[in-house]
Amino acid sequence: MTAQQTTYREAIRQALLDAMAEDDDVILIGEEVGVYGGAYGVTKGLIDIYGADRVIDSPISEAGIVGAAVGAAMTGLKPVVELMYVDFIGLVMDQLANQAAKSRYMFGGQIEVPMVLRTQGGTGRSAAAQHSQSLEAWMMHTPGLRLCMPATVNDGYHLLRDALRQRDPVCFIEHKGLYTMKGNLDTARADADWGQPAIRRTGGDITIVTYSRMVHEALKAADAMAEQGVEATVIDLRCLNPLDMAPILASVRDTGRAMVVTEAALTGSVASEIAARIGESCFDWLEEPVLRIGGEDIPIPVSPKLEAGSIPDAGLIAETGLWMMRRDTLAWA
Amino acid sequence: MTAQQTTYREAIRQALLDAMAEDDDVILIGEEVGVYGGAYGVTKGLIDIYGADRVIDSPISEAGIVGAAVGAAMTGLKPVVELMYVDFIGLVMDQLANQAAKSRYMFGGQIEVPMVLRTQGGTGRSAAAQHSQSLEAWMMHTPGLRLCMPATVNDGYHLLRDALRQRDPVCFIEHKGLYTMKGNLDTARADADWGQPAIRRTGGDITIVTYSRMVHEALKAADAMAEQGVEATVIDLRCLNPLDMAPILASVRDTGRAMVVTEAALTGSVASEIAARIGESCFDWLEEPVLRIGGEDIPIPVSPKLEAGSIPDAGLIAETGLWMMRRDTLAWA
Amino acid sequence: MNAQKNTAPLDRYRTMRRIRSFEERVGELFLRGESAGSMLHLSIGEEAVVGVTDAMGDGDTFTTHHRGHGVFLGRGADPARMMAEIGGKADGYCRGKGGSMHIASHALGHLGANAIVGGGIPHVVGAGLTYRNKGTGHVSVAFFGDGAMQQGILYEAMNMAALWRLPVIFCCLNNQYGMGTRIDRAVGKLAFGERAEAFGLQAAHADGTDVEEVHDTAQSLIADARGGKPGFLEISSFRFYGHARMDKSPYRTPEEEEEGRKRDPVLKARERLIESGLGSDADMERIDTKADDEMDAALESAVTASPPPLDTMFEDVFHPDSPAPAPQRDRLRAILTETP
Amino acid sequence: MNAQKNTAPLDRYRTMRRIRSFEERVGELFLRGESAGSMLHLSIGEEAVVGVTDAMGDGDTFTTHHRGHGVFLGRGADPARMMAEIGGKADGYCRGKGGSMHIASHALGHLGANAIVGGGIPHVVGAGLTYRNKGTGHVSVAFFGDGAMQQGILYEAMNMAALWRLPVIFCCLNNQYGMGTRIDRAVGKLAFGERAEAFGLQAAHADGTDVEEVHDTAQSLIADARGGKPGFLEISSFRFYGHARMDKSPYRTPEEEEEGRKRDPVLKARERLIESGLGSDADMERIDTKADDEMDAALESAVTASPPPLDTMFEDVFHPDSPAPAPQRDRLRAILTETP
Numbered sequence A, B: 001m002t003a004q005q006t007t008y009r010e011a012i013r014q015a016l017l018d019a020m021a022e023d024d025d026v027i028l029i030g031e032e033v034g035v036y037g038g039a040y041g042v043t044k045g046l047i048d049i050y051g052a053d054r055v056i057d058s059p060i061s062e063a064g065i066v067g068a069a070v071g072a073a074m075t076g077l078k079p080v081v082e083l084m085y086v087d088f089i090g091l092v093m094d095q096l097a098n099q100a101a102k103s104r105y106m107f108g109g110q111i112e113v114p115m116v117l118r119t120q121g122g123t124g125r126s127a128a129a130q131h132s133q134s135l136e137a138w139m140m141h142t143p144g145l146r147l148c149m150p151a152t153v154n155d156g157y158h159l160l161r162d163a164l165r166q167r168d169p170v171c172f173i174e175h176k177g178l179y180t181m182k183g184n185l186d187t188a189r190a191d192a193d194w195g196q197p198a199i200r201r202t203g204g205d206i207t208i209v210t211y212s213r214m215v216h217e218a219l220k221a222a223d224a225m226a227e228q229g230v231e232a233t234v235i236d237l238r239c240l241n242p243l244d245m246a247p248i249l250a251s252v253r254d255t256g257r258a259m260v261v262t263e264a265a266l267t268g269s270v271a272s273e274i275a276a277r278i279g280e281s282c283f284d285w286l287e288e289p290v291l292r293i294g295g296e297d298i299p300i301p302v303s304p305k306l307e308a309g310s311i312p313d314a315g316l317i318a319e320t321g322l323w324m325m326r327r328d329t330l331a332w333a
Numbered sequence C, D: 001m002n003a004q005k006n007t008a009p010l011d012r013y014r015t016m017r018r019i020r021s022f023e024e025r026v027g028e029l030f031l032r033g034e035s036a037g038s039m040l041h042l043s044i045g046e047e048a049v050v051g052v053t054d055a056m057g058d059g060d061t062f063t064t065h066h067r068g069h070g071v072f073l074g075r076g077a078d079p080a081r082m083m084a085e086i087g088g089k090a091d092g093y094c095r096g097k098g099g100s101m102h103i104a105s106h107a108l109g110h111l112g113a114n115a116i117v118g119g120g121i122p123h124v125v126g127a128g129l130t131y132r133n134k135g136t137g138h139v140s141v142a143f144f145g146d147g148a149m150q151q152g153i154l155y156e157a158m159n160m161a162a163l164w165r166l167p168v169i170f171c172c173l174n175n176q177y178g179m180g181t182r183i184d185r186a187v188g189k190l191a192f193g194e195r196a197e198a199f200g201l202q203a204a205h206a207d208g209t210d211v212e213e214v215h216d217t218a219q220s221l222i223a224d225a226r227g228g229k230p231g232f233l234e235i236s237s238f239r240f241y242g243h244a245r246m247d248k249s250p251y252r253t254p255e256e257e258e259e260g261r262k263r264d265p266v267l268k269a270r271e272r273l274i275e276s277g278l279g280s281d282a283d284m285e286r287i288d289t290k291a292d293d294e295m296d297a298a299l300e301s302a303v304t305a306s307p308p309p310l311d312t313m314f315e316d317v318f319h320p321d322s323p324a325p326a327p328q329r330d331r332l333r334a335i336l337t338e339t340p
């Protein structure tokens, strides 16, 4: 098998399956990853194949589990620790940022921590303020920690395989709203190289930079804009940090217009970082300000109506993009 | 007493003294805040005045302490919890971001958490990777949490008094390198209103936006630039979130040039957020790209030479500022 | 007071029966597509917690975990407002912002349900500080599951409560499971009371099928806690259904479930009351019917209630005296229209 | 092996005496302005930890807290490279990046000193998983202070070690103080061993003035841990000096300090060896002088060593196969020079 139609969930599971088959040192650890198969079913059945010593159901001890993964990685295993929701990252930021991310550095390169922290975030299930967040900005602000967030089925597989090849800690954030999404998986061919963004659509008028679930909203928006004669390039960051900005800068220099979209609360978000970089490096090429579109700066409300209203969608992206082209006037301006 | 010369440490201590005298509900809790007087001496002697029920030496249980402060605030006290180093914030991010910051919202406005988390950060003491960080960006990315960072003696007093008047949780971050700095304290007059930045110097050529210890580096840089005939406005954010951007935007629209400086690792920093906002709102007024200057994207090394080399200083700020005016060529470009 | 009239056991039965009936309707709310999300954790099988809530007094406070509907009803919650909140409606306890996992009531001393396992535990330590400093005589109780016994923050909280002799109770509702993991697969040594004692708490255990045993144990622990002797109470029960409403518990056998559901605190209380002559068969029928009717009405009122207006999403982030966060469209509009 | 020749107690004395001498010179390094920072935590008074390090074997690993110089020397560290690291020099164990609080050695099994109280504790659980899965027969030991007994992560780690029967030892170096707070002001019930037992560990206590007692206790616990029975060892001692090099301990009385310093493990071992005839006065003098000379040399070599070149700051953030983070000046230069 190289190419097949499958789901985002299955692609990630396949990456775990393949990595575990290739390398006995790969272990999974986390709450409900074994018998239950993962809260979102990503690790289903793996315990039956690889046994309880390699697929380890843990107590509800997030900090302890991540700390254990750090120690396992230091001594020769390749742990994949699952944090059930990225919202629980506040329990483990010390182990992640002060321990995993800094060990190589503090110890002068002697000790490495090759582990992957898999988790999932985002809205869409009315799971309220403590189960719907997008907190990648905290991890992006952590030197020594790699960060990636797959948006496609193929990336679900390849980014995780790549993450497991790193000798550094990687934070790998899935999106709860994408697990059932279908798409093409070609295990022989990644969407782009590790560390490189992927250009998901090409258009000469405007560059939309985004990642994770918002890639799909941006693509929908690009289609809507195309109906108005505006052609957008949509770039998927994939590997948020470290990140090769060159393809992004090249596109913006070409189109002269850039929008950065995130599902996270806008203030202090990844969108702000990318917008600032574009602003610095594309100044003389820009026709319009680099606009950021993000989640409202509020906790996520449980009411489905309020939840949906607090997050960007294709409509808002297209509307803003069209305004930037001055092809249309902003309905709400 | 209204005006006097004193230190940053003393000004903060005075704010605690005065607030505790006015309001019996104000309590202090934290490691070594009582008998020891605080790791940096800010709470010295307070236990002798207000007793052990109001100045509470805690076990080394950061998450528990912050959680206790949340509960105390919910039930009628006004706790000031001291986290010895902001580097330990990874232990308490759940209690801070998921509990303190979100309670009012999740509970529909019924329950408020009026507490202040005092802590200190920054470099300058060769305290290495886990005792030298500037992690305010995590807090800035947390809706519902107020954030302020005093740069001056007067703000040490007034921002803390103001923070204690809020009915919301406030993260108050001091800088370890400023405690012995002397300056004027006028208890009757704040440098600016709560939520407003302070303009620390006025000049028509370039706007430097910064906060905390970097304000002083920026002011030094502005003096050096003035010798070359370039006049800079230096703006101190003070209240990083929420923040009234109007004075900043007005200044940049006036000067046409902006630089944002932070001591934190640049990627995902407060500087990126502010730069993105300026880029959005001042596009048509900008003569040059909004430049960010920050800490290198590395953990903080212990070697004094490496530590100092990884953080911006007046030299780098002035050099960059002068280049932006094209009055000089960049020595290192 | 209740105890003198000896109607207390009957009252406790009534509350337990109302909880059972309420939770069944929460499940229905979901099936009818009217719940906000699917994260609904039913406390069926754990109704004997009423023995604790009934031992608490006016002004006492508490926090709960994600499976806290029963506790809240035990402390006097209005089921219609609860159901509305679970439906994400404007009339809910939290204006439709919190939902099942974040229900709270300042007026009833509910400092908040929590969706972070262990997250609400240290809050009672802070409440204890308030009561100690103000000398109010109140007590604060943290309710949590057996899963939270593996969260470190619990032990930080226990140590502080013991060190400072705070009026605090840690109440572990041990239903044998944390999601799909049976307790023996999560715990190295099954001796929760020993843990609490080692941290300096007074520890007790009560059978979660026997609400009167729970009540007596809680009453004594709470009295001691008010006197500055914090306590730990473990109540053993069995989680009758899946972890959340959608979970079919494939990780346990039908036999185990059948056996477990025999440990029914509501049924046992009913039988006991009849046996002891405190209520007749007919009395009990009346109580049951009334509970069902009440909860049917709560369900219907929640279904017909209105969702919150969209712009209420910006309220309650900060104190109402301060400006609310600006909606994104306002920011974009300002950028767009100010550009010369 | 050592035990057969019976030179082991003498070896242990030698190591303890070297630790004492080393720590005194760390203090000197600071006074001479040659240390990187002032966060230097001396382990004087706690040298009997050698009883544990001596009971560990080749390939065993460990983590330490911020007061870990003694443990590391006990496991064979080169004092000159340690001193260089404490001085922030390029020749140090960590290339001058970590300093006293982050010293480590992959080769010697030191998985890292930690400046976060409790931060290194769970790492031994992970090491234990590695040894279990690979069947190596190794054990991993976490060394930490009494202060860390109040960090929740310790109990999460203990539970996992017990649950999974890992070859792990939790070793608490109880020196009665966490900074300026005496243990009875931080702990609700002083019974650390009980805590560990309640979590399913085998717990033991040893007198920190008696290195042989420490050794015997550690040896038996470690043997059991290798067999899948994890343990907890508390060693009681007294922190002779301030918390860090600059702290003059105003929070305790001179009498308390004087009394405490009578609990001197180095002196006691020396006296015992002489008493038991294992070493003469002269033997001991020779050992002492040699230790002092060795540490004098380490100190001088650290003082004269070179600081790391500035651009090494960008190395070791990521694996050397990947690009290092770009220096800020490069970024600014690119922006400036690319502008048309």
Ligand SMILES: Cc1ncc(C[n+]2csc(CCOP(=O)(O)OP(=O)(O)O)c2C)c(N)n1
Binding pocket: A031, A060, A062, A084, A088, A091, C041, C065, C066, C067, C115, C116, C117, C118, C144, C145, C146, C147, C148, C149, C175, C177, C178, C179, C239, C243
């Ligand atoms: C910190 C944290 N970890 C994990 C979860 C996911 N989760 C929700 S409930 C639960 C099981 C909790 O078990 P227990 O404490 O026994 O409560 P019960 O559901 O049995 O009432 C888990 C793992 C969570 N919400 N928060």
Ligand SMILES: Cc1ncc(C[n+]2csc(CCOP(=O)(O)OP(=O)(O)O)c2C)c(N)n1
Binding pocket: B031, B060, B062, B084, B088, B091, D041, D065, D066, D067, D115, D116, D117, D118, D144, D145, D146, D147, D148, D149, D175, D177, D178, D179, D239, D243
């Ligand atoms: C998480 C954390 N909290 C607080 C500190 C500050 N601090 C450093 S050492 C110390 C005392 C530690 O006491 P103990 O664990 O007994 O070790 P000792 O210093 O006595 O060897 C404290 C509070 C820290 N470094 N990390």
Ligand SMILES: [Mg+2]
Binding pocket: C145, C146, C147, C173, C174, C175, C176, C177, C178, C179
């Ligand atoms: Mg349970």
Ligand SMILES: [Mg+2]
Binding pocket: D145, D146, D147, D173, D174, D175, D176, D177, D178, D179
């Ligand atoms: Mg100690």
